Amino acid sequence: MRVVIQDNYEKMSLWAARYIAAKINAHQGSRPFVLGLPTGSSPIGVYRELARMNRAGEVSFANVVTFNMDEYLGLPHEHDQSYWYFMHENFFDHLVDMKPENINILNGMTDDPEGECARYEEKIRSYGGIDLFMGGIGVDGHIAFNEPYTSLNSRTGVRNLTTDTRIVNSRFFGNDPEKVPAQALSVGVGTVTDSKEVLILINGHNKARALAATVEGGVSHKWTCSALQLHNAAIIACDEAACGELTVDTYKYFLDIERNERL
Ligand code: GLP
Numbered sequence: 655m656r657v658v659i660q661d662n663y664e665k666m667s668l669w670a671a672r673y674i675a676a677k678i679n680a681h682q683g684s685r686p687f688v689l690g691l692p693t694g695s696s697p698i699g700v701y702r703e704l705a706r707m708n709r710a711g712e713v714s715f716a717n718v719v720t721f722n723m724d725e726y727l728g729l730p731h732e733h734d735q736s737y738w739y740f741m742h743e744n745f746f747d748h749l750v751d752m753k754p755e756n757i758n759i760l761n762g763m764t765d766d767p768e769g770e771c772a773r774y775e776e777k778i779r780s781y782g783g784i785d786l787f788m789g790g791i792g793v794d795g796h797i798a799f800n801e802p803y804t805s806l807n808s809r810t811g812v813r814n815l816t817t818d819t820r821i822v823n824s825r826f827f828g829n830d831p832e833k834v835p836a837q838a839l840s841v842g843v844g845t846v847t848d849s850k851e852v853l854i855l856i857n858g859h860n861k862a863r864a865l866a867a868t869v870e871g872g873v874s875h876k877w878t879c880s881a882l883q884l885h886n887a888a889i890i891a892c893d894e895a896a897c898g899e900l901t902v903d904t905y906k907y908f909l910d911i912e913r914n915e916r917l
Contacts, residue, residue: 655882656889657869657908658915663857663893667699670788670855670891673917674704675713677786677851686719686756688778690787690846691745692798693722693737696855697790698744705748715752721778723789723798724840725760727767727812735826736762760810760839771810771839778810784849791856794818795864795877799840806873806881808842843881852885856892865892866899 660666674689681687691697707713722737729736734743738759746752758777764770778784789797796802799813815823820834827833846852856865867877868890874880882888897905 655869655885656912656915658889658891658912659897659905659908660891660893662895663699666855666857666891666893668703669917670853671700671703671707673853673889673891674700674786674788675707676917678713678715678718681717681785685782686717687786688781688784689718689720690784690789690841690849691720691722691741692788692790692855693724693740694790696857697788700788700855701745701748705745708749708751715749715756718752719756719781720752720758721774721784721841722759723787723846724813724838725762726835727762727837727839728835729762731763738762762835762839764839767812767839771812774839774841775810775845778845784845786851786853787846787849789846789852789854791854791861791864791868791879792819793822793860793864795867795879797843797846797854797879797881799838800843800878802878803875804843804878806847806875806878807844810839810841810845813838813840843878847881847885851887851889852882853889853891854879854882856890856896858893859895859898861892861896862898862900865890865896870900870904 660669678687725737731738760774761770794802801816814837820831823834824831868879871880873883
């Protein structure tokens with residue numbers, strides 16, 4: 655696992671955006687580049703920079719297919735807290751050459767949640783899997799909506815949200831946890847770790863415990879993000895603030911081995 659420590663959120667975002675753009679630009683062949691994407695506040699800086707690069711002609715999304723991580727069950731596209739809405743507002747609407755038919759987001763209004771999830775998983779497979787899955791992390795270490803004790807081998811499916819997560823996410827729902835949907839559709843931990851590469855953004859003091867569990871803890875379904883330890887191409891991009899619970903030695907180790915990396 656690589657842990658790329660940047661001074662602050664802005665630098666972490668620029669680093670991650672450039673990394674993703676470089677991967678898209680290096681991609682060759684007729685098959686599209688398949689990119690997994692998250693929502694949340696963590697990726698907003700990355701989306702802003704990728705959109706800027708796209709408008710400046712530094713990266714094209716014409717041959718990119720995207721799959722989003724998750725979606726609340728029961729929220730229509732036009733709901734301003736649906737992840738469909740978030741992705742268009744914060745990213746897709748700012749790209750000049752993203753093809754709408756290449757955007758995949760789980761349908762939170764489906765009558766058949768299980769079927770929707772099975773089809774999503776199958777569609778990912780039909781493209782030959784995900785080349786790079788970018789993600790965020792919950793304060794309890796959840797990746798996508800895979801709460802503590804979700805199987806590390808899980809696939810796309812329906813997830814019940816914990817009270818903790820509903821409280822944390824209530825900041826977008828008028829601070830009322832009851833307004834946060836109780837269920838979501840989510841890719842599984844296994845769906846994420848099946849990807850050729852995984853890039854997880856971890857920023858801010860409130861993620862310090864989760865970062866320490868991901869990097870220094872044992873592999874455990876208690877912290878679903880810890881599954882990344884078994885992936886051979888996982889990167890954590892983080893800021894200084896999120897490093898507060900790492901041991902000094904771990905912190906120094908990663909600064910040391912990353913020192914000569916360009917990206
Ligand atoms: C939600 C999403 C996760 C995301 C997490 C963290 O629960 N389902 O995919 O990683 O929030 O969000 P934020 O980046 O706003 O801290």
